[in-house]
Amino acid sequence: MSFEYLSDASGRPAWDGVLPGKPAPFFLEAGEGEHAKLFGDHFTVMLSGDETDGQFGMFLATCPPGEVIPAHTHADTHETFFIVEGAVRVFLETPEGETDKLLKPGDFGFVPSGYKHAYRVEEPTRMLGTATGGFERFFQHMGTLADAIDPASPPYVPEFPQMGAAAQRHHMEFHPQHRWENQ
Amino acid sequence: MSFEYLSDASGRPAWDGVLPGKPAPFFLEAGEGEHAKLFGDHFTVMLSGDETDGQFGMFLATCPPGEVIPAHTHADTHETFFIVEGAVRVFLETPEGETDKLLKPGDFGFVPSGYKHAYRVEEPTRMLGTATGGFERFFQHMGTLADAIDPASPPYVPEFPQMGAAAQRHHMEFHPQHRWENQ
Numbered sequence: 366m367s368f369e370y371l372s373d374a375s376g377r378p379a380w381d382g383v384l385p386g387k388p389a390p391f392f393l394e395a396g397e398g399e400h401a402k403l404f405g406d407h408f409t410v411m412l413s414g415d416e417t418d419g420q421f422g423m424f425l426a427t428c429p430p431g432e433v434i435p436a437h438t439h440a441d442t443h444e445t446f447f448i449v450e451g452a453v454r455v456f457l458e459t460p461e462g463e464t465d466k467l468l469k470p471g472d473f474g475f476v477p478s479g480y481k482h483a484y485r486v487e488e489p490t491r492m493l494g495t496a497t498g499g500f501e502r503f504f505q506h507m508g509t510l511a512d513a514i515d516p517a518s519p520p521y522v523p524e525f526p527q528m529g530a531a532a533q534r535h536h537m538e539f540h541p542q543h544r545w546e547n548q
Numbered sequence: 549m550s551f552e553y554l555s556d557a558s559g560r561p562a563w564d565g566v567l568p569g570k571p572a573p574f575f576l577e578a579g580e581g582e583h584a585k586l587f588g589d590h591f592t593v594m595l596s597g598d599e600t601d602g603q604f605g606m607f608l609a610t611c612p613p614g615e616v617i618p619a620h621t622h623a624d625t626h627e628t629f630f631i632v633e634g635a636v637r638v639f640l641e642t643p644e645g646e647t648d649k650l651l652k653p654g655d656f657g658f659v660p661s662g663y664k665h666a667y668r669v670e671e672p673t674r675m676l677g678t679a680t681g682g683f684e685r686f687f688q689h690m691g692t693l694a695d696a697i698d699p700a701s702p703p704y705v706p707e708f709p710q711m712g713a714a715a716q717r718h719h720m721e722f723h724p725q726h727r728w729e730n731q
């Protein structure tokens with residue numbers, strides 16, 4: 366993992382310790398949490414599996430419009446999308462065929478483990494993700510830690526070994542050749 | 549359970565079948581889900597433990613300002629608050645004493661199982677709750693099913709036996725005599 370955008374020379378991010386790491390109560394104000402940057406997107410972990418006995422974790426994604434995220438599957442992660450602000454098109458493969466849905470504020474999507482999916486951010490977006498506990502730190506592992514949500518910071522593009530290690534750690538499979546019907 | 553506000557004479561709510569009841573993908577537009585009314589609040593289940601192997605469920609609460617919800621504990625439910633719109637003050641008992649926090653849009657709160665807590669809606673509010681799977685239908689059991697989010701519908705005030713049965717079913721303990729320092 367790299368730490369390019371951390372101001373503290375110790376290598377510890379400004380948010381270190383913001384989550385209790387065990388089932389203890391806490392509050393976060395908007396914008397607080399564990400920040401990481403991956404490509405042009407910021408991912409802010411607000412709750413981890415460490416606080417929920419592994420049941421679920423939660424993260425806020427702050428994203429500019431962009432290219433489609435490559436198709437992928439999670440072997441053992443259930444994942445949800447809740448749009449706070451903006452618009453995101455989710456692409457999904459089901460036994461009945463491919464489908465896609467443009468999600469707007471207040472809209473919700475559920476992708477269980479094992480389903481090939483992708484998404485494309487269509488407008489500047491904030492969306493809340495809730496997923497099986499442990500997955501929430503994937504973005505820290507594939508991306509780079511950051512002190513804050515800073516859309517002006519440069520994109521972080523991981524090298525392939527980092528991408529592969531993060532995917533393996535979180536039991537994800539990417540399908541970069543997949544093209545969606547409605548893409 | 550009562551069905552006072554359902555338009556369908558069959559007693560089945562308009563949203564019957566909106567959730568798949570198993571780990572299958574689905575989308576909901578804003579305002580869709582399983583609706584129930586409890587006192588003046590609407591609770592809309594967007595995801596249940598049936599879809600997540602029991603890991604977590606999610607619900608949107610649409611609430612007018614009101615009195616404090618009585619202090620209570622969940623024996624085996626971790627619960628979160630994410631404010632989409634409005635303001636909610638959460639009251640909490642910790643080993644170090646009582647605390648409270650006014651949550652505004654984008655703010656987040658986590659209350660693990662076993663912690664006595666309460667909340668008071670301070671402004672017209674929409675908040676997203678994520679909790680241990682199974683808890684999400686508590687509001688249907690203590691309240692009444694409804695076809696839609698309809699703030700103009702009359703409040704639903706359960707009788708004590710319904711309240712007690714719902715609390716017992718969801719392993720909740722209410723502490724109606726508790727008064728918070730900052731209440």
